[in-house]
Amino acid sequence: MTMVNAGTAAPDSQVVLVRAKTGAEQGFSASAQLLWRRDAGRVEIAHPFTEDTIADSVMVSSLSELVELGVLHGQDQFEDAAVQMIRSSADGDDAAWRAYYSNSVDELADGSSPFSPVHLRARSLIVGDDVLEVGCCFGFFALACARDGHSVRACDISPGAIDLLTRASASLELPVDAAVADARALPYPDNHVDTVTLIHLLEHLDDEDTTTAINEALRVARQRVVIAVPFEEEPTEHFGHLLQLTEVDLRRWAGKVDHGGADIFTDHGGWLVLTPRQ
Missing domain, CATH: 3.40.50.150 (Vaccinia Virus protein VP39)
Incomplete structure (x- = not known):
């Protein structure tokens, strides 16, 4: 992705950065589950999910809300944000993807997923x-x-x-x-x-x-x-x-x-x- 100047980026060209929450966050707007802010042609998203809680249902529902709010635009931004959210939910890619798969399969099996x-x-x-x-x-x-x-x-x-x-x-x-x-x-x-x-x-x-x-x-x-x-x-x-x-x-x-x-x-x-x- 290429950084662009604030005020000149079209919504579908903005850089998306997703990370885990780090404690007290300043200058963010809040959705039901996520924090977000726009800065210099990018949108930064902070999430609360960990190895214990990351799963397909919370990923989809939380990012879909940002689509409804006009924070994310289109399939590419949605998928980019989804992958970043999963990868930042644990220490290391292997642990993050293992948790995401395990939790998602379990919630689909026990009926807790929509x-x-x-x-x-x-x-x-x-x-x-x-x-x-x-x-x-x-x-x-x-x-x-x-x-x-x-x-x-x-x-x-x-x-x-x-x-x-x-x-x-x-x-x-x-x-x-x-x-x-x-x-x-x-x-x-x-x-x-x-x-x-x-x-x-x-x-x-x-x-x-x-x-x-x-x-x-x-x-x-x-x-x-x-x-x-x-x-x-x-x-x-x-x-x-x-x-x-x-x-x-x-x-x-x-x-x-x-x-x-x-x-x-x-x-x-x-x-x-x-x-x-x-």
Whole structure:
């Protein structure tokens, strides 16, 4: 990042600096959980999180509030701030990422995360022994499936995300075979796993690519494809969402691909469950 002069930086070019609180802080504004201030073309954010408290839910909720306040702008700033927050929550990167993963997986499992209902429903829809999570991001769902006893593969287009998941899988002793891959061209043979999941992935793609990704999932799955999407009034920019989706879109997707059966329902968003044609 490059420092710019105060008063000349556009909001999306400001430098973002995130650190742990150091005690009495002066000159900061406060949100519910964070302190923040602007100074010389940058925004400085101080957080209270430690190895015991850092987790995906508090990271997302606290930074989303800064988006609502106009402190952070766009996906790049949100993700930059998120990584800095995690890394500054403990002494050393390894300890910080281990705590973040451990706490996040635990809160998703015990129901204390707002995203827990989506994970719970998705896990209930898995059939067979083998699972492939497409677009896994940090890989919390893949790790939860491994904890459930499934043989798990996971892929994402981000090499950084796959590296973090691979390290977390080893640290938590939850085996996940993670690989860099594009949902539109999966590097797996036909009928490779029992269930393929696309959990909150398709809203990140354009309309044409959603069909390609669904066809790829159907090609790789032996028994089931599980798709979940958020229903939003407008796409959430800082999460990188491109599409505003409704049940109509799920039905349209089901009508555009070749399959052996479709189930569409709502539960904390929309769900499309497809049976591959044998």
